[in-house]
Amino acid sequence: MVNTRPLSVEETNRALKAKRIRAAIWKHVTKVFIFVMLALVYAPLVYISIYSFTDSKVMGEWGNTGLDIYVSLFTEADGLELLGAARNTAIVAIASTIIAVLLGTLGAIGIFYTRNKLWKNALQFMNQIPIVNAEIVTAFSLLVLFVSILKLQTSLFTLIAGHVILALPYVVLSVLPKLEQMDPSLYEAAMDLGATQTRALFKVVIPDIMPGILSGFLLSITLSLDDFVITAFTKPANIVVMGEEEQFQTISTLIDERIKRSSVPKEIRPFTAIMFGLILLVMIGMYIKSVVDAKKERKLLKGEK
Amino acid sequence: MEEVARRQRSRFNFRASLSIPFFVFMVFFVVVPLFLIVYFSLTDDQGHFYFDNWRLIFTAGDKWKTIGLTFEIAILTTIICILIAYPIAFILSNKKFNKNKILVYFFVLPMWVNFVVRTMALRDMVNEMFENLFNFQLTAKYPVAGTVVGMVYDYLPFAILPLYNQMLKMDKNQIEAAADLGANPFIVFFKVILPMTVPGIISAATMTFMPTMSSYVVAEQMGNGKVSIIGTLIESYVNTIHDKNAASILSLVMLFIIGISLVVEKFFTKKDEDRKVGIW
Structure with a gap:
């Protein structure tokens, strides 16, 4: 009962x-x-x-x-070598992030507006490959493409390409949900009011999905800074800086090499x-911003009442 | 009217066409290289078709032992990661507690220091701690345990984020309803919360299992040079032995394992949208 x-x-x-x-x-x-x-x-x-x-x-x-x-x-000397490596790490992170964010944002918009179901699925499947694939397999397969097939030396170009692969899928995945949340009639309205397709894209779509693009940007930088395996496989051996050839290292490859020689620079x-x-x-900074945002939100709510 | 008709006539979908650079990049740098691996796994170093490689690879040396150890470490790491990440993600998914996601960022930000450096620091820290407490070094005495500790530390964010994303979508009212109707916390957890988060668990499992198999740096550092996993083998075939055919075969083995786990993942997630593993 x-x-x-x-x-x-x-x-x-x-x-x-x-x-x-x-x-x-x-x-x-x-x-x-x-x-x-x-x-x-x-x-x-x-x-x-x-x-x-x-x-x-x-x-x-x-x-x-x-x-x-x-x-x-x-x-x-050890310290300066480390700073040189840090500079290389930063260059690779920034360059690969810019490329990944551009390709990824356009890619996500393209995927979202593709009407052909098969084509859409194919694009999304391709995007999923580097995420699920083991990093070492991605790195090795790139090395095979560049060195064995294209007969290229590994260079800054191959290294940045490797880092773009690392980040690109995550940029797409950060932007796609924002596109889904977007009001589809806004774009149509802009077009009806006489905007060209490009203008509507830059004035309506891009501002709306900006939070997603920003997350993709941050994630891209983070993954690049944290990477070792792809860097180790695709990095150039040497690089010319101001007319002088020097060994190319990033923070991760430099430290890994020194660990192997048991001489990690202090x-x-x-x-x-x-x-x-x-x-x-x-x-x-994030904490302060969240507190300020919360205050603003509360004020807005009070104003509405 | 003319304008509308003209727009409808034009078959060219401007917005969809924006994915063309993405498509070209992915085909050239992701899809083609994978086919190259298949090609190299079936040929010898002269480019002739050669299938004996497959047999030789698995009979020479302790390959099966390595694969077994890799599974052992990967499975242990995955289970521990999920056990730790689950409560963290659950608490973080409470919007009152974690405003604007900043606590999630806090768990990801250490990645700005490269994991090679972090793993080194972890190794020295754990060893110093064990030295002081028990008079031995963890990585020297128990290399496999040391490796698991390192892997858990490095891949914890990859377990937290998919779980967190799944839990955000969870219907909190159901939990409250179950509790209000008199279910005790255990029943609420096993009957309500757990079933809602299964896709997140599976996603977190794949996100930690895969990289664990290939993370030879962690195995080398935390295993004191005594732990060898599939990633270690591939790395040595590429950089030391320069045998790309053997490395291709091992890569295909890894791809095969990944394929199986994807099928498992697909089996547990019905809707396509649940599979998104976006981090931020």
Whole structure:
């Protein structure tokens, strides 16, 4: 038998109070849990940053405390090599991101407005390949194409192409949902009011899907900065900088090579600490922006009332 | 009227045509290279068709042992990643708690420091910790466990994001309704929440399983040079032995495994839209 007797006022209050208490406990537990998880995720970065304040050769040993290796990052040969690698990493990340965002945004618009079902599916399937494929297979297959078939040397071009493949599918996947959310009649309205197709595209469609393009942009940079396998397979051996030939390394390939020789430059510690500082700044910036946005939203809501 | 008729007559779909550069790029750099791998797996270094490679590859050395170990590490990593990522994604998908997704960004931002550097820092950190607590180095004494720790650390964001995306779409009212109707938290979880998130779990599993198999850098660093996975084999065939035919065969083996897991994924996700794994 189900008890259908109506609850008394006290019982209702008690039940509601218990629910509120449970909600409060849950809220605190989840907060602590997320905080602990974030702390774990950032622990290696904190660890490496702590060891940036000592000049010992390896981490795990503590030498003289001070900022000595911050100075040698900008003065010693090892440090300068690291900065050169950082410059290369940045060039590749920026170039590949620009290309990936352009191709990906246009690709997503194209896929979305394709009426032929078969063609649409084919494009989406192609987009899915690099996402599910193992990075090493992508990297190796590119190497085969460039070196064995086209008889090209690996170069900055092959490296950037590799990074575009890495990021392009994610740009498409970030933009597509925004297209689906868009009001389709806006484009038609712009056309009916006399805009050309290109103008309607730039004035109506692109502004509307901008958040998706921005996510794709950020994701693209992130994936490029984090990459090692594709870089190692498709990077050029040497590069000419200001008339002088020098070895081409990115941060990841340089560190990997030095790990193999057990001579990791200690300057990687201050370098990573600086990157970590940059990440913290971005985090603070994001947090402030979210607080400001929330305030604006509340004001808007109040205004409507 | 004329204008409308003219527009309808023109068969040229301007907006659809924008995908042409994308299409050309993908065909040239993604599809063609995959066919090249198939070609090289069936030929010898002179370009003649040669099928014995397939037999030789799998009889020479400890290939099966390596493949077995790869599966062991990949499966363990995937399970642990999902167990950790699931509650994180669940909490983050609460819009009150995670306004404007910024907490999701916080889990992804460490990737700005390259994973080779992060893995190195993790290795030194874990080793120092174990040295102080138990007087041994984790990566030296238990290389496989060390590898799994490294893989979990590196691929956790790839497990969080698909789960998070799936949970955003979850109907929160159903959970509340079940709780209000008297279901205890366990029943709510197993009967309501879990079934709604299966596509996300499958997606997260593929997103961690694949890269784990090929991540030879993590295996090398966290396994103290003693752990060899399929990725390690391919890398050594390419860079040390310079045998692209053998590397092609192993790549095809990986593609085959990926194909199987995709079929599994397809089986669990009915609608096409559920398969999107967009990160941001």
